[in-house]
Each structure stands twice: as C-alpha cells, then as structure tokens.
Amino acid sequence: MTNGLLPEGLRDRLPPQAEAASRLLHRVIVAIGRHGYDRVSPPLAEYEEELVGRLKSARRQDLLRFVDPVSQRTLALRPDITGQVGRIAATRLGHRPRPLRLAYGGPVLKLRATQLRPERELTQAGAELIGTAAVPAIVEVLRVAIEAMEAAGVTGITIDLTLPDLVETLAAGPLPVPTERLAALRDALDARDAGALAGIGAADYLPLLEAAGPLPAALARLRALSRWEILDQRIDAIAQITDALDGRVTFTLDPTERQGFEYQSLIGFSLFASGLRGEVGRGGSYAILHADGTAEPAVGFSLYIDPLVDAGLGQEPSRxxxxxxxxxxxxxxxxxxxxxxxxxxxxxxxxxxxxxxxxxxxxxxxx
Amino acid sequence: MTNGLLPEGLRDRLPPQAEAASRLLHRVIVAIGRHGYDRVSPPLAEYEEELVGRLKSARRQDLLRFVDPVSQRTLALRPDITGQVGRIAATRLGHRPRPLRLAYGGPVLKLRATQLRPERELTQAGAELIGTAAVPAIVEVLRVAIEAMEAAGVTGITIDLTLPDLVETLAAGPLPVPTERLAALRDALDARDAGALAGIGAADYLPLLEAAGPLPAALARLRALSRWEILDQRIDAIAQITDALDGRVTFTLDPTERQGFEYQSLIGFSLFASGLRGEVGRGGSYAILHADGTAEPAVGFSLYIDPLVDAGLGQEPSRxxxxxxxxxxxxxxxxxxxxxxxxxxxxxxxxxxxxxxxxxxxxxxxx
Known part of the structure; x- marks a missing residue:
C-alpha cells in the first residue's frame, strides 16, 4: 500500500482553494478575452528543442524532461506558456493579420521551486499582443493586465517598470563599456555597488541607480541626467504609458533591473498587489523568432493564479x-x-x- | 531554428476551439458543483507507485514516466484523475464525513493514443461520490453526469449499463467455472462466441449475451433467465436506477461487457450522445483502498471535454x-x-x- 505522499513542490489543492483557483482562472481568462484576445491552448509537453529554441532565456537543464516511448524523442514539460504562444504565432497563425491577440491559461511545471514559490506546478494565464511593441501596444497590455487582476479581486496594484536592455544600449553607445566588462558592469549595478562601478571605469552609470523609485519622481531624476536621445526616447515612452493609465495603479521605475527579464527588450514590468507576497505576474516587450530568421515585435504579460488563491481570493460562500x-x-x-x-x-x-x-x-x- | 512540429498525439488548440474547450470545462464543472461536489485539484505528476497503486487497472508501463532531478525518484504524469481523487479521499480527506462529494477537471496525459482518440493529452472532468455505492448514490451520479453533459450542450444522451463483476460472481457461485478457465470464458463472452462457450463447458452463459440491448427489453430478457438471487438483486438495482432517471436519457444494457471497466464492481456505464463519435465518458461503482486495508465503496463518472469540442460544442459568437x-x-x-x-x-x-x-x-x- 502507498502512503499518499506527493513529490516535493507538487501538491493537492483541496476545497475551497481548488474551486477558488478554477474560478479565478476563469475570471482572468474572461477579462483578457473581453479585449479581443483569442484563446490558444498548447500542449503540456513538447520536443525539448522547441521549448528551448523559442526563448532566449530557456535552458535545457531547467526543464523537466523525459523520453517519450512513442516518438523515442526527448520531450519536456512546459515551464512557461509564453514561448509556446510565440511558436503558434510564428507558425500555425503566421498567416493571420497583425496585430494578433492571443490569450492562454493552464498549468506549467518548473524543474525547481524557489524560496518565494515552493510549488513546482503553477497555473499561468496571460495575453500576448503580436506584431507591435510600440507604446499603444504596451499601454493596451498593461490595461488588460490591470483589468484581469481586478477581475480576480486584486486591489492596490503596483507596476514596477524596468528598461531591460538600457544598460547594453548605453554601453554600446554613448557610455561605452568594453564587451569584456559588461558582465562586471551588470553585477555592479545589480549589487548597487558604487565602488565596483568606479573600479571598472563605469562611474557614469551611478546616477542610473539613483533614478529608481516611485514615479513620477524617479522619471524626473532620470530625465535630469539624460543627455542621450536613446534614453530620452525611453523616458518619453514611459511617461506616455504611465499617463495613459494614470490613477488606476501605482508605478515604480528601476531602469537597470534585469533579473528575470532576460528575454524582454525595450520594457519589462513586474506586477505586485496589496496583501500578495511576491510578484503576481510580469511581462514586457520581446521578439518572436520566425523560421525565415526575422524577429517580430510582441508585448505580453503573465499572471500566476496561485498567489491569488493563497491570499484567499476567489472564495465565495455557496447557498x-x-x-x-x-x-x-x-x-x-x-x-x-x-x-x-x-x-x-x-x-x-x-x-x-x-x-x-x-x-x-x-x-x-x-x- | 526549430520547425514548430509537435510530438505525435499532442496538439495546439487554436481559436475558436481553445475557447470552446475552456468554456465547456467551466460549464461542466459548475454543473457538477451545483450538486454539492467540492472541487479538488491534484498535481499533474506523482510518484509512479502512487498512480499505479490506487487503481487495480493502472499499469506502470502505461504511464509517461520521468526521473525527477529534484527528488531523484520516478514520477509519472497522470493518465487519469479518478485515482488521484481516491488518494485524496483516502488520505487528506479521510477524516471528512461521508458521503464525500468531490469534483475535478484538468488535463491528463496518456502514453499511447487510440484509434478512436488520436490525442494523448485530454481534458478530463468528473465527480466522485465516496462512502456509498448503493442505488441512490448511482442514481445521483448518473443525474450529475446527465446535467453536466446537458450544461455542455450535449443532446440525445445514451447510457450503456454493464455489470462488470457479474461473470466472476456467477462463475464463483451458481454457474461454476474453474478459475483456470475464467480468462477463456471472458474471451468467449467478449467475442460473443457460442461455440467457444460450449467448448469450455460454459454454455449456460450464452443467454447472458442475448440479454444485451435497449432497456427495458434487455432487462426483461435478463429477468426471464435469472434463477439466482445475486442476479435478481442486480436486475432490481438496474430497474430502480433507470426508473429514477426515466425519460431523460436512453438506456442500454450489456451484462457481460467489461472492456475498460477493470476497476468497476457492481455497475459500470458508458456515456454516449448524438453526433459525438465514441464514448463521451464513463463511470461506475468501485472501491477505494485505505491504508488500513479497508475498501471504501464509491461511485463516479468522468467526461472528456475533447470529443465535445471536436463536435463543435461550446462555440459562441462574440459581439x-x-x-x-x-x-x-x-x-x-x-x-x-x-x-x-x-x-x-x-x-x-x-x-x-x-x-x-x-x-x-x-x-x-x-x-
């Protein structure tokens, strides 16, 4: 006889949380759908090279893999649905007119849990807007994310904006840093270490660290130190985005943050909310690789339903x-x-x- | 660059089918919940011995298995949620009062596709009533199954009833067949082969084959040939069940059918409907094994959402x-x-x- 134990990071959802999870996923998906995002539902497992090949940040060793006795090939369980949606947009829906709006929701399986999220199976839902990553597209995606969270009963939303490729862009242009020192520059910025920045001759980057914090003050500090068009453009974009969504959420800015934004380009964002531990979701602009080598701009977001359930959202008394x-x-x-x-x-x-x-x-x- | 191909038996659901699948699952789960079935949500993967150990019919070699790098143990992807719900009922919800009503819905992964179902990933939803498998429990579960199908837009429902352990029960009692000939008896009945039945000295079983077909005629034929209390009891039970649900569905009876009912006991049933290819679902009475060696009676059913989607159900025009x-x-x-x-x-x-x-x-x- 077996003992009913479950593997580390996998768990049963019991009543009333299981019903809350189902209800919240449904509400989030319906809210996203109201903005014209059509549902797609990719499979739980794919060839590992497909899952790895679509996203710059995906690594083979981060996947739960198995040999499929039927195909005799190595498959992997999806750790994320975004990459699969990119695959669908690039292949089976490659002929559809752009902008293409796609929504998804379902389970994902991570190889490892994190301290913040001890679960390895999570429910991910989100939306991807494909064909443009211009300011109106980013505004739309943030609006969809906000309404999806509100539909789930989330309040006190904060959106942390980042500029994932800003440092690389400055280093390749107006604030030159040799390629071999780029990793050291990144580490020094992540550690907020002024001494290390000076040590690699990158003291000019120090003011970027000080331009972090709540908007609009952080944006004003960033604008004051900008002497470069590429930074001015980004500042203008952030101002347009946050103005368009004014009053509904709190914005913060961290121009050098990149943790977890390995595949975002112009803009990345993390979603937080009152009473919820850690991130609720994240997103940003990125590129979808097509078979002909072209890269198509896209912007999207993902939410995890699990932290919402753990916070008690979605529970309703029944008669x-x-x-x-x-x-x-x-x-x-x-x-x-x-x-x-x-x-x-x-x-x-x-x-x-x-x-x-x-x-x-x-x-x-x-x- | 990758080519976007998917492994055999795994597929993308695209618009509008993906949305229909989501909508149908939601409607089915809501309909089940209205009967007081509380949602549980077990994980996609478990230790393989848990998945194998809970159901008589589950075999290790029928599972998609992988070694989990974290636990260093072999996990398997669930091919079915019923067994997991049994585990929850026997362990974490073992202390809850009976009858215990549990509902579930989510993806399952089969090692192999079948000719009828070329997909290896399917969406399964269902209900389990735990603590009793008496006639009122069977009636309730069939009522829930009917209302769940109706909520999904299914019409013209036919329920095929079977008596999965009838042959074994007769062979061990009033119509004796030696244990070593039981498999041959089963094969002869499955093949409806009168000659083979006579060849193994089991010609007495021939009338059972003739008691198959639409109710109430099939039940009348079975009653006419019964000379044994154990068969009379089952005939009475079927009459009570079908009378209680009279007029809502068509019933048929096949008293010797056992294909796919390896873990059902007193009663098994398959669900069919107009315009849908193959079975929509199935269920029956069974036993849940507890850690102390006791077996708890239960009755339940499962539906697959996929044949409903493939038949075009769940699609709705949006404004x-x-x-x-x-x-x-x-x-x-x-x-x-x-x-x-x-x-x-x-x-x-x-x-x-x-x-x-x-x-x-x-x-x-x-x-």
Missing amino acids: RVFVPVGADPAAARALRREGWTTIAALTDDDLPVGCTHRMVGAVPEPL | RVFVPVGADPAAARALRREGWTTIAALTDDDLPVGCTHRMVGAVPEPL
Whole structure:
C-alpha cells in the first residue's frame, strides 16, 4: 500500500482553494478575452528543442524532461506558456493579420521551486499582443493586465517598470563599456555597488541607480541626467504609458533591473498587489523568432493564479440546500438552475452537513 | 531554428476551439458543483507507485514516466484523475464525513493514443461520490453526469449499463467455472462466441449475451433467465436506477461487457450522445483502498471535454466592437463590463478585422 505522499513542490489543492483557483482562472481568462484576445491552448509537453529554441532565456537543464516511448524523442514539460504562444504565432497563425491577440491559461511545471514559490506546478494565464511593441501596444497590455487582476479581486496594484536592455544600449553607445566588462558592469549595478562601478571605469552609470523609485519622481531624476536621445526616447515612452493609465495603479521605475527579464527588450514590468507576497505576474516587450530568421515585435504579460488563491481570493460562500429523500427531483433541479447548490440525502439518516437551507416542498428554508 | 512540429498525439488548440474547450470545462464543472461536489485539484505528476497503486487497472508501463532531478525518484504524469481523487479521499480527506462529494477537471496525459482518440493529452472532468455505492448514490451520479453533459450542450444522451463483476460472481457461485478457465470464458463472452462457450463447458452463459440491448427489453430478457438471487438483486438495482432517471436519457444494457471497466464492481456505464463519435465518458461503482486495508465503496463518472469540442460544442459568437484611436477608455471599459469584446485600434491605420460593431462616441454601431 502507498502512503499518499506527493513529490516535493507538487501538491493537492483541496476545497475551497481548488474551486477558488478554477474560478479565478476563469475570471482572468474572461477579462483578457473581453479585449479581443483569442484563446490558444498548447500542449503540456513538447520536443525539448522547441521549448528551448523559442526563448532566449530557456535552458535545457531547467526543464523537466523525459523520453517519450512513442516518438523515442526527448520531450519536456512546459515551464512557461509564453514561448509556446510565440511558436503558434510564428507558425500555425503566421498567416493571420497583425496585430494578433492571443490569450492562454493552464498549468506549467518548473524543474525547481524557489524560496518565494515552493510549488513546482503553477497555473499561468496571460495575453500576448503580436506584431507591435510600440507604446499603444504596451499601454493596451498593461490595461488588460490591470483589468484581469481586478477581475480576480486584486486591489492596490503596483507596476514596477524596468528598461531591460538600457544598460547594453548605453554601453554600446554613448557610455561605452568594453564587451569584456559588461558582465562586471551588470553585477555592479545589480549589487548597487558604487565602488565596483568606479573600479571598472563605469562611474557614469551611478546616477542610473539613483533614478529608481516611485514615479513620477524617479522619471524626473532620470530625465535630469539624460543627455542621450536613446534614453530620452525611453523616458518619453514611459511617461506616455504611465499617463495613459494614470490613477488606476501605482508605478515604480528601476531602469537597470534585469533579473528575470532576460528575454524582454525595450520594457519589462513586474506586477505586485496589496496583501500578495511576491510578484503576481510580469511581462514586457520581446521578439518572436520566425523560421525565415526575422524577429517580430510582441508585448505580453503573465499572471500566476496561485498567489491569488493563497491570499484567499476567489472564495465565495455557496447557498447549499439539503434535499431530503423523496423530494421532487424536478424542484431540486429548478433550484440548481437558479444558482443553488443542492445536497441530496441518499438515506433517511443523512444529515444536512454544511448546508445553509433545507428544501421543504419546493422551497429552501434556512436551517 | 526549430520547425514548430509537435510530438505525435499532442496538439495546439487554436481559436475558436481553445475557447470552446475552456468554456465547456467551466460549464461542466459548475454543473457538477451545483450538486454539492467540492472541487479538488491534484498535481499533474506523482510518484509512479502512487498512480499505479490506487487503481487495480493502472499499469506502470502505461504511464509517461520521468526521473525527477529534484527528488531523484520516478514520477509519472497522470493518465487519469479518478485515482488521484481516491488518494485524496483516502488520505487528506479521510477524516471528512461521508458521503464525500468531490469534483475535478484538468488535463491528463496518456502514453499511447487510440484509434478512436488520436490525442494523448485530454481534458478530463468528473465527480466522485465516496462512502456509498448503493442505488441512490448511482442514481445521483448518473443525474450529475446527465446535467453536466446537458450544461455542455450535449443532446440525445445514451447510457450503456454493464455489470462488470457479474461473470466472476456467477462463475464463483451458481454457474461454476474453474478459475483456470475464467480468462477463456471472458474471451468467449467478449467475442460473443457460442461455440467457444460450449467448448469450455460454459454454455449456460450464452443467454447472458442475448440479454444485451435497449432497456427495458434487455432487462426483461435478463429477468426471464435469472434463477439466482445475486442476479435478481442486480436486475432490481438496474430497474430502480433507470426508473429514477426515466425519460431523460436512453438506456442500454450489456451484462457481460467489461472492456475498460477493470476497476468497476457492481455497475459500470458508458456515456454516449448524438453526433459525438465514441464514448463521451464513463463511470461506475468501485472501491477505494485505505491504508488500513479497508475498501471504501464509491461511485463516479468522468467526461472528456475533447470529443465535445471536436463536435463543435461550446462555440459562441462574440459581439466585437472596434474602438478607434482616441476613443474614451472608460467608455470601452463600460462596454466590456456589459459583455462586449473590444478591439482597440493601436494606430490610425488599424482595420476592424473580425469586428461586428464600431464604437462611435460611447455607442457600438453595427458595421
């Protein structure tokens, strides 16, 4: 006999959390769909080279892999759905007019848990806008993300904006840093280490660290130190984006942050909310690689449903009516159609456990 | 560069089928929940011995297995959720009062496709009633199955009833067949081979084959040949079950059918419907093994969402309104709240592709 234990990082969702997870995923997907994002549903497993090949950041050793006895090939369980949606956009929906709006929601499996997220199976939902990553596209995607979170009952939303390729762009242009020192520059910025920056002759980057924090002050500091068109353009873009969504959320800016934004380009963002531990989701602009070698601009976001469930969102009391033995099945059915949950007695001894009402004739009476 | 091909038996669901699948799963789960079945959500992968150990019919070699680098143990992807729900009922929810009603819905992965179902990833949804497998429990589960199918838009439902352990029960009792000939008896019955039955000295079983077909005629034939209490009891049970659900569905009976009912005991059933190829679902009574060696009676059913999607169910036209550049975002949001799908122009050149309306001021006007 087995003991019912589960592998590390995998778990059962029980009532009422399992129902909350289902309800929240449904609400998020419906909210995304209202913006014209059409649902796609890629498979749980693919050839590992497909999963690795589509996203710059994906690595073979980060996948849960297995040899498929049918194809005799190595498959991997998807750790993320975004890359699969990119594959669909580039191949099977390559002929559809752009902008192409796609939505998705389903389970993903990570090789390793993190301290912040001890689960290895998570439910991911999101939207990808394909064919443009211009400011109006970024505004739309952030608007969809906000409404999806609001549909799930999330409040107090904060969006942390980052400029993932800013440092590389400056280093290749107006604030030159030799390629061999780029990694050291990144490390010094990540560590916010002024001494290390000076040590590699990159003290000019120090003011970027000080331009982090809540908008609009952070943006004003960034604007004050900018002497380069490429930075001015980004500042203008951020101002346009945040102005368009003014009043609905709080924005912060960290121009040098790149952790987890390995495949975002112009803009990246993390989604946070009151009462929720860690990130709720993230997104940004990126490029989808096509078979002919071209790169198509795209922007999108992903939410994880799990932190929302863990925070108690999505739970709703149901009106549960006890149906005694011998009651009219048609009357019970009519109550279900009105939204009641019916609990049918199977014997005369059954008790109305967990019920709020009891059916008397065709009418629910409070217990 | 990769070519975007998928492994055999795995596929992308594209619009509009992906949305239909999501909608149908939601409707089925909601319909099941209205009968007081609380949602549980077990993980996609477990230790292989857990998945094998819970169900009599599960075999190690039928699972998609992989070595988990984290636990260094062999995990398997679930080919079925029923066994996992049994595990939850026996362990984490072992203390909950009975009857325990649990619902589930999510993806499963089969090692091999079948001719009837070329997909290896399917979406399974269902309900398990745990603690009893008496006639009222079977009636309830069939009622839930019928209402779940109806919620998905299924019509013309036929339920094929079987008595999975009848032959073994007769062979061990009033119509004795030596254990070593049981397999030959089963094969002869499956092949409907009268000569083979006579050859193994089991000609007495021939009338059982003739008691197959639409109710109530098949049941009358079975009753006419019964001279044994154990068969009479089953005939009475089937009569009670079908009477309780009279008029809503068509019933057929095949008392010796056992294909795919390896773990059902008293009763098994397959669900069919007009316009749908093959089975939509199945279920029956069975036993859940507890750690103390006891077996708890249960009855349940599973539906597959995929044949419903393939038949075109769950697709609904949406009212899609084109929102020109410069339109009031609050007005567009109000339309979404009313159930409209809004397609926002990102540039002045965007065309209202796929839209039924265009927003003029705050009002959608037909295109």
